[in-house]
Amino acid sequence: MTEAIQRDMRSRTEPLIHAVRAHEQGAKSWSFSGIAARMNRLYDQLNNDFFRGKLPKALISIGPDLIMRYGYYHVGRDGIGAKHRIHLNSRHFGRSESDVGVTLLHEMIHVYQHLFGNVGHRHRYHNREFADIAGTLGFEAQVGTGVTKQVSGWLRTKLDQLGFSAFEKMIPDQQAEPIRKPLRKVMWKCICGQEVWAERGYALEAVCKVCHGAFERPDELTEPDEEIDLAVAQAAA
Numbered sequence: 001m002t003e004a005i006q007r008d009m010r011s012r013t014e015p016l017i018h019a020v021r022a023h024e025q026g027a028k029s030w031s032f033s034g035i036a037a038r039m040n041r042l043y044d045q046l047n048n049d050f051f052r053g054k055l056p057k058a059l060i061s062i063g064p065d066l067i068m069r070y071g072y073y074h075v076g077r078d079g080i081g082a083k084h085r086i087h088l089n090s091r092h093f094g095r096s097e098s099d100v101g102v103t104l105l106h107e108m109i110h111v112y113q114h115l116f117g118n119v120g121h122r123h124r125y126h127n128r129e130f131a132d133i134a135g136t137l138g139f140e141a142q143v144g145t146g147v148t149k150q151v152s153g154w155l156r157t158k159l160d161q162l163g164f165s166a167f168e169k170m171i172p173d174q175q176a177e178p179i180r181k182p183l184r185k186v187m188w189k190c191i192c193g194q195e196v197w198a199e200r201g202y203a204l205e206a207v208c209k210v211c212h213g214a215f216e217r218p219d220e221l222t223e224p225d226e227e228i229d230l231a232v233a234q235a236a237a
Contacts, residue, residue: 017057032062032090035170038163039088039104045162046105050137055111058084060104065089067177070103073110073125084111094176098166101159102139102151109133188215 021040030036039060047055065072070092074085086107093100110125112133119125126146134141138155139148156166169176188196190208196215198204206215 014057017059035093036060036062039100042101042104042162042164043086043108046108049158050105051108051112054116055108056084056115058086058108058111061085061087062090063087064091067091070095070100071107073107073114075111075114084114086111090171091177093170094174095170096166097164097168097170098151098156098159100170101162101164102148102155105137105139106134106141106146106148109137190215 021037039062043058043060047053065087066089069089071086071088074087075083086104088100088103092103109130113119113125113130117129117133119127119129126141126144128143130146131141131143134148138152138158140150141148160166188198188204188206190211191213192208192211194208194210194215196204196206204215207213208215
């Protein structure tokens with residue numbers, strides 16, 4: 001991607017990002033307003049210090065998400081026209097401020113890879129390039145999964161200097177939840193309580209030998225809506 005194209009993209013999207021940021025900071029009824037302001041400042045600081053200011057401003061959304069991930073990076077025009085979005089999973093805000101800062105840095109590497117790196121035709125972001133960049137920025141990441149294996153002392157110090165402590169939780173009274181991998185099998189039940197397990201995505205057609213009723217799959221737990229959606233929609237209106 002040429003520098004001219006990048007400048008053109010920034011000129012079109014950055015006013016939108018600034019509007020969203022301003023709305024988030026003023027949304028006092030939004031429980032993550034203060035955290036959003038801190039994460040936006042951290043993004044700008046890390047961009048200048050680690051990426052020489054080359055990354056465009058990204059829309060940082062915050063809200064509950066699937067328990068098996070701390071956050072994710074999304075590229076592509078969304079409903080309000082933002083090109084790059086980083087989502088931080090508020091269900092993991094029982095971790096330290098520093099850990100959440102490392103998650104943001106992790107996703108910023110994905111922004112860099114998309115614009116300047118190589119993710120391959122299958123868009124594999126957690127490749128060797130990702131691990132190498134992570135290593136130069138102070139944390140060890142596993143190739144293939146992107147799991148952070150170790151964070152260097154100097155990166156912890158850097159984040160602490162930027163206001164993200166390794167000893168303070170992002171949300172003080174929230175308990176840290178472990179990452180849980182999704183089950184490969186799901187449980188089905190009949191009306192008499194018998195249980196069977198089947199591969200996820202398989203449409204089970206079986207009858208209980210006890211009550212002769214069909215096995216049914218209990219309703220899946222639904223994830224709550226992301227609080228960011230309302231703030232973003234109002235800012236874009």
